[in-house]
Amino acid sequence: MRAEKRLIHAATMWVRRQPPKVKAFLAVVSGMAFLVLLRFIVHDHDNLFVAAESVHSLGISVLIYKLTKEKTC
Numbered sequence: 001m002r003a004e005k006r007l008i009h010a011a012t013m014w015v016r017r018q019p020p021k022v023k024a025f026l027a028v029v030s031g032m033a034f035l036v037l038l039r040f041i042v043h044d045h046d047n048l049f050v051a052a053e054s055v056h057s058l059g060i061s062v063l064i065y066k067l068t069k070e071k072t073c
Helices: 002-017 020-041 047-070
Strands: none
Touching: 020 047
16 A cells, blocks of 8 residues: 555656646646546447537536635636
């Protein structure tokens, strides 16, 4: 359990040290990877529904981030 926490902490610190352009690139790449993974996992849904739910979850994540950082939305 401790090794997992150290690994997560090291990855988090590495991302925090990166410039904003690299963070944006990592966000886009991870979002695209998530959509591809979601496409392979969900077989019975329409592509538009899957994309809409992905955008919805991304929006909620951005709102939570903004609430934790700025204490306002």
